Amino acid sequence: MINDSVLVVIAASAISYGTPLLFAALGELLAERSGVLNLGVEGMMLMGAVTGFWAVQTVGGPGWVSLITAVVVAALAGAGTSLIHAFLTITLRASQIVSGLALTIFAGASGLSSYIGHVANLGGKPARHEFDALNVLGLRDAPVIGPILFHQNALTYVSWTLVALTLFYLYRTRPGLHLRAVGESPGTADAMGVNVTAYRYIHVMIGGALAGIGGAFFSLAITPSWLDGMTSGAGWIAIALVIFAFWRPELALVGAYLFGAFSSLAFTLQARQVHLPPEVFASLPYLMTIVVLVLVSTGWARRRLGAPAALGVPYVREER
Amino acid sequence: MKKSAAFVLTLVAALGLGACGTSNTSSGSSSTPSVIKAAWVYVGPITDHGWTQAHDEGRKYVEQQLGSAVQTTYKENVPEGPQVAQVIEDLIRDGNKIIFGTSFGFQDAFYSEAQKHPDIKFEQATGFKTAANMGEYFGAAEDADYLTGMALGAASKKGKIGFVAPFPIPEVIREINAVTLGAQTTHPGATVQVVWTNTWFDPTKEKQAAQSLLSLGVDAIGQGQDSPATGDAAKAVGVPWSGYDSDQSSYAPDIWLTGTVYHWGPYYAKRVKAALDGSWKMDNYYGSIADGMIGLAPFGKSVPAAIQSQITAKMDAIKGGTFYEFTGPLKDQTGSTHVPAGTKLTLNDLFSMDWFVQGVIGSPKGS
Numbered sequence: 287m288i289n290d291s292v293l294v295v296i297a298a299s300a301i302s303y304g305t306p307l308l309f310a311a312l313g314e315l316l317a318e319r320s321g322v323l324n325l326g327v328e329g330m331m332l333m334g335a336v337t338g339f340w341a342v343q344t345v346g347g348p349g350w351v352s353l354i355t356a357v358v359v360a361a362l363a364g365a366g367t368s369l370i371h372a373f374l375t376i377t378l379r380a381s382q383i384v385s386g387l388a389l390t391i392f393a394g395a396s397g398l399s400s401y402i403g404h405v406a407n408l409g410g411k412p413a414r415h416e417f418d419a420l421n422v423l424g425l426r427d428a429p430v431i432g433p434i435l436f437h438q439n440a441l442t443y444v445s446w447t448l449v450a451l452t453l454f455y456l457y458r459t460r461p462g463l464h465l466r467a468v469g470e471s472p473g474t475a476d477a478m479g480v481n482v483t484a485y486r487y488i489h490v491m492i493g494g495a496l497a498g499i500g501g502a503f504f505s506l507a508i509t510p511s512w513l514d515g516m517t518s519g520a521g522w523i524a525i526a527l528v529i530f531a532f533w534r535p536e537l538a539l540v541g542a543y544l545f546g547a548f549s550s551l552a553f554t555l556q557a558r559q560v561h562l563p564p565e566v567f568a569s570l571p572y573l574m575t576i577v578v579l580v581l582v583s584t585g586w587a588r589r590r591l592g593a594p595a596a597l598g599v600p601y602v603r604e605e606r
Numbered sequence: 607m608k609k610s611a612a613f614v615l616t617l618v619a620a621l622g623l624g625a626c627g628t629s630n631t632s633s634g635s636s637s638t639p640s641v642i643k644a645a646w647v648y649v650g651p652i653t654d655h656g657w658t659q660a661h662d663e664g665r666k667y668v669e670q671q672l673g674s675a676v677q678t679t680y681k682e683n684v685p686e687g688p689q690v691a692q693v694i695e696d697l698i699r700d701g702n703k704i705i706f707g708t709s710f711g712f713q714d715a716f717y718s719e720a721q722k723h724p725d726i727k728f729e730q731a732t733g734f735k736t737a738a739n740m741g742e743y744f745g746a747a748e749d750a751d752y753l754t755g756m757a758l759g760a761a762s763k764k765g766k767i768g769f770v771a772p773f774p775i776p777e778v779i780r781e782i783n784a785v786t787l788g789a790q791t792t793h794p795g796a797t798v799q800v801v802w803t804n805t806w807f808d809p810t811k812e813k814q815a816a817q818s819l820l821s822l823g824v825d826a827i828g829q830g831q832d833s834p835a836t837g838d839a840a841k842a843v844g845v846p847w848s849g850y851d852s853d854q855s856s857y858a859p860d861i862w863l864t865g866t867v868y869h870w871g872p873y874y875a876k877r878v879k880a881a882l883d884g885s886w887k888m889d890n891y892y893g894s895i896a897d898g899m900i901g902l903a904p905f906g907k908s909v910p911a912a913i914q915s916q917i918t919a920k921m922d923a924i925k926g927g928t929f930y931e932f933t934g935p936l937k938d939q940t941g942s943t944h945v946p947a948g949t950k951l952t953l954n955d956l957f958s959m960d961w962f963v964q965g966v967i968g969s970p971k972g973s
Contacts, residue, residue, distance in 0.1 A: 295821040299814070396683070409653030412834075412857045419842065509809035509835050514651060514683070518810060550814035556801050557768075557818040561969065 289433050296547055296554055298433040302419075304546025305442045306331070306503040306517070310524035311531065311538045312445075312452055313496025317368075318528060319456070320489035321469040321596040323382045324371050326389025327497050328521025332399035333367045334360035334498025339505040339512040340406050342413050349415035356506060357441070357499055364498020365491040367393050372490040376483055379600035395515030403512050413510035417441055417503075439507050441499070448496075452535040465489060469594030472601040482601050497521065526575035532582065532591040545571040642882040644668065644874075645702040646680040647693055649709035650807060656832035656851035657806070658682065660868045661708045661731075667871025668878050676878055686711025694719045698726055704881040706874065707731065716740060727881050732777070736888055743873060745893035745900040747777075748784040748956065749924050750866035752931040753902050753917050754828060754848045755788025755798075757863040760913040761846035762789070762826035765796040768819030770829040770836045772806050774972035776959045778830050780932075781866075783963045785828055787931050790965060791920075792913065799824060800968030809835035820845060826863075837861065846908055853903040862906030864917075869901055892953065896925045932956065937964040 288294065310327050317324050324330075338360030345355045367389065374385040393399055403409055417439035419426075425436040456462040467475035468485045476482050504516050523545055530545075531537035548567040555562060582592050646665050650658035665678050679702060681693050690712050697705055698719075704727040707716045713733035720728045720740035728740040736742055758767050767789055771778055782800060789796040799822065801815040812831045816839035819827060828848040829836040834857040840847040841858040849855070849865035873893060880886040893899025902921065905914050923929035932955070934945035939962045945951060951959075962970045 290821055290823065295818075299817060303810075303814070404651075407653070409651055410655040410659060411653075504810070509813055509833075509838060511809070511834075513654075513809060513833070516809065518808065549810075550818065553801055553803075553811075553815040553818035554821070556815075557799065557822050559967075 288429050289427065292554065292558060294430055294433055296551060298437065299550045299554070300543045300547035301434065301438055301442060302546070303508070303549045304542040304544075305438075305445050306500040306508070306520055307524050307527055307545055308445045308449070308539060308542035309441075309500035309503065310497045310521060311527040311542060312448055312535060313364075313493035313500070314524055314528045315493075315531070315533055315535060315538060316452070316465075316489045316496075317493030318533060318597055319465055319469045319594055320486045321472060321594055321599065321601070322372070322375060322486050322490050323386065323598045324368065324389070324490060324493055325383060325386025325525065326368065326371050326393065326521075327493075327524050328395075328517060328519065329390040329393030329397065329399070330364040330367045330494045330497035331501030331504075331517045331521045331524075332395065332397075332515065333393050333402075334364040334501030335505040335516055336399045336402050336408065336501075336512055337363035338498070338502030339408055339413060340402070342415055342506060343408065343411070352415050353417060353506065357502055360498040360502035361495035362498070364494040364496070364501065366494070368490050368494025368497070371494075372487050375600065376486045376490070379602065382598050382600075390521065394521075400514045403514065408512040409514075411511065413506060415506075416510035417507040441503055441507060446539075449535050449539050456535065466594070469596055472596050472599075476601075476603065486601070497524070500524070523571050526571055529582075529593075530571075530575045530578050532578075533593060544574075640882075641675060641677055642704065642878060643677045643679065643700070643702040644704045644706070644878045644881070645678070645697040645700075646706045646708065647684050647690065647697075647712060648680060648682040649684060649686060649711065650682065650832070652680070652682050654807065654832055655834060655854060655857075657868075658708065660852050661706075661870050664870030664874045668874045671871075671875040672878060672882070675882060684712075688715075690715035691719055698723055703727065704729065704878055704886070727877075727886050729877060734890075736890055738888055741877075741889045741891065743889070743891040743893065745868060746895070747866050747868070747900055748780045748931065749895050750900050750902050751781045751784035752788035752924075753921055754864055754866055755785035755790075756792045756917050756920065757905070757909055757913065758785065758826045758828050758846070758848055759789030759791065759793035759796045760910070760916075761863055761908065762793055762796060762824075764823070764825050765793045766822075766824045766826075767796055767798045768816070768822070768824035768827040769798050769800050770812055770815045770819070770827070770831055771800050771802050771968075772830050772832075773804060774802060774970055776957055779962065779970050780956050780959045781830050782966060783959070784931055786963050786965045787936075792916070795965075797965050797967055798828075800962075800966060802968075802972050803831065804972070805831075807832040809833045809838075812836055813839045816840060828865075834858075846906075849903065855903065855906055859906065861908060863909055864905050865903045867901050867903045869898055872898055894925075895921060896927075938962065939964060939966060 338356040341356035341359040342352050345352045371385050371389050374380040375382045419437045419439050422436040426432050464480045468482050472482045527541045530541045548570045552567045648658045652662040684693050706729045708731045710732045716728050716730045717735045720737045732744050733742050786798040803811045803815045812835035816836040826846045827840050829850050834854040837847045837858040846863050847861045848863045855862040932951035934949040935947040936945035938944040
């Protein structure tokens with residue numbers, strides 16, 4: 287059957303393993319569009335993973351209530367964690383690099399997320415409910431497109447909606463315009479009457495919330511359980527993905543699935559007797575990001591496609 | 607000024623994680639004077655639902671058996687590296703007289719600490735270095751793997767079995783061979799296809815490896831991994847699954863067959879008792895189904911009664927010494943005879959095994 291052919295299998299798993307990257311990358315993209323680089327994505331994802339799993343184990347009621355609550359809790363945990371970064375970098379104007387790294391160390395593997403998992407005794411138990419793949423419109427078994435487009439879980443369809451919403455927000459709304467202004471030239475935005483601090487706080491926290499949901503995707507969909515450091519580097523790939531996607535939501539979607547495909551490609555090929563070390567595929571997202579970084583380093587590309595001009599720079603009104 | 611304050615805050619936050627290390631002590635009782643302190647050093651979390659959890663159940667068994675005569679401690683998530691010696695020193699300072707290490711990578715640290723502290727007893731699982739005060743212990747998991755293979759073979763309609771494997775090392779290779787030989791008794795001509803993950807414990811990778819096999823159409827799947835992620839992938843497509851290390855049936859009860867499990871408790875109790883009464887001697891112990899160190903997890907509901915009794919009968923034969931799965935004639939992957947008729951592989955052969963039996967699809971050298 288054609289749905290068992292290697293390309294269909296790779297495409298379908300690219301979407302399921304790319305979805306957490308897409309959530310986290312969309313969030314980071316919004317934060318960076320406001321001029322704040324947050325390297326704490328991995329830590330925020332793990333906070334989302336652990337709190338989301340805790341919620342699904344604790345909140346009673348039908349499965350869908352418990353799962354929706356878990357996603358909300360994960361988003362709040364991610365946003366809460368990002369608030370530390372927002373306070374340090376926006377209010378106290380600390381180095382965004384140092385603060386973001388500290389956030390990943392503090393909240394990440396063998397940090398706060400592990401501690402919560404330990405104290406709440408979450409390890410070694412299957413999730414009470416999980417996000418199963420849906421059979422959308424009954425088209426699950428349709429040739430080729432069935433397994434790829436109509437046999438994913440609910441969060442994947444949510445992520446597609448989010449890409450569309452983010453595109454609309456960035457390019458078709460006034461707050462989106464303000465956001466881009468804050469990221470490119472906070473001084474000008476401030477002069478226009480835009481509250482730079484508020485915009486940055488809000489978008490760093492939206493970034494945290496989406497990273498939290500991306501993390502919960504691991505503990506509620508990929509391997510429905512809690513394990514220390516279970517996102518195993520997805521947060522870093524998401525950060526690379528934002529650069530790879532030139533800070534554009536539609537390209538983040540493409541990149542997420544490309545990077546998602548790499549994560550399982552080694553095994554799919556190995557099962558078909560094509561032997562390539564998994565490390566090759568594990569390093570591909572970073573290699574491709576480096577190539578993109580080189581490509582966008584030309585002056586023209588940087589103006590047309592590059593990072594928001596004020597990315598990484600604290601905004602100080604007096605210095606305007 | 608503000609900037610430096612923020613920097614200090616960030617540093618404090620970064621250092622905060624140092625406080626999150628874990629160590630736990632629980633005691634039977636501390637009032638009686640003739641009490642021995644025993645300690646375990648684990649590579650993973652005690653809730654891994656696999657290797658480390660099985661060892662920790664052994665520790666609890668010791669507490670239960672020896673009651674107030676023992677105080678146990680454990681250190682979990684100890685990385686295989688320079689920290690091991692530090693952890694051991696701490697445990698000795700706390701008065702522990704016998705220390706168990708449960709990962710191959712602890713071996714060198716245990717050995718050098720054993721030289722430094724001749725009055726302390728050391729025990730190291732899965733390794734080979736011994737000293738007057740340092741013993742080794744492991745068990746013949748391959749016997750139970752063979753029985754697991756029988757369940758897999760019976761469950762597979764097409765005779766296409768998948769196996770998610772960690773590392774291409776003798777311990778795992780003999781496990782895959784035993785599974786394959788077992789499967790071929792209940793399903794003549796069955797094949798076992800291997801995908802290597804190159805990790806003991808990484809649920810995402812384990813699940814991806816399992817999915818890659820399932821997409822090829824294997825209709826029964828086993829694992830040598832420490833997490834139940836393979837079962838999670840199998841559950842989605844309703845394919846029967848066998849686990850490893852601990853009873854993992856709760857993850858997917860409908861498709862669960864059985865799996866090799868370790869019961870470390872009786873061995874630990876025996877050794878701690880020996881250390882307590884002074885009869886402890888260095889040993890290189892290889893446990894078995896007969897002495898209870900190795901066992902089979904309870905059968906799932908999808909294993910028919912006839913197969914269950916067939917497997918149980920074979921288990922009795924292994925226990926009684928009338929059956930040994932690695933007895934010739936055994937053919938390798940190319941179809942040529944590797945072990946001549948009547949020859950039995952020795953423990954040395956098992957510990958250096960680097961070839962697959964006929965019916966295994968994949969390379970014994972890894973990916």
